[in-house]
Amino acid sequence: MPASTSPADLYRHSLRLLLDKNIPAWVDLWAEDGTMEFPFAPQGWPQRLEGKQAVAAYMRHYPDHIDLHDFPDVRIHQTTAPETIVVEMRGAGRVVATGGPFDMTYIAVVTVRDGRISSYRDYWNPLAALEPGAGFMESTR
Structure with missing residues (x-):
């Protein structure tokens, strides 16, 4: 992605890559x-990856x-810092280990520098993953 790509456009592109399961990209x-x-x-x-x-x-x-x-219900909010966005969204799919549904709500604060993600704070709800039968905690650790 070019360095001139907006943080919102870069983020939308990142979601497409996750849906395509293209983790290297x-x-x-x-x-x-x-x-x-x-x-x-x-x-x-x-708690932190560096x-x-x-x-x-x-x-x-x-x-x-x-x-x-x-990723239904993606809402991207601009902030007063042009390089930082706040994203509200849901991820929907299935937990591979159990075949059960995966439905997680997220809020992310994302900062982009020179066309690359420089900071990503992911406020996901671990309590939803701990629900009986979710299988998420066991399968991703």
């Missing part, structure tokens, strides 16, 4: 020193655990 959208944070991560889960390689290692097997089908 998704990781290529990251700055070398990019960080990914999970402020609500449960105990035993990473660097593109750490993000790549974390996401490498994502499609083996979660089969994403859609």
Whole structure:
């Protein structure tokens, strides 16, 4: 993606790559020193990933655990900092290990620098994943 791509357009492209299960191309959208944070991560889960390689290692097997089908209800909000957006969205699909439904709501705060994701704070709800039968926590750890 060109450096002139807006943060919103870059983010929409990243969602398409996740639906296509193209994790290498998704990781290529990251700055070398990019960080990914999970402020609500449960105990035993990473709270912060530092660097593109750490993000790549974390996401490498994502499609083996979660089969994403859609991102309904994506709302991207501009902020007073042009390089930062706030995203509200849902991810829908299935948990591969159980075949059960996957339906997760997210809020993400994403900052883009020079056409690459430099910071991504992912406020997902770990309580939804802990529900009996979800199978999500066991399959992605």
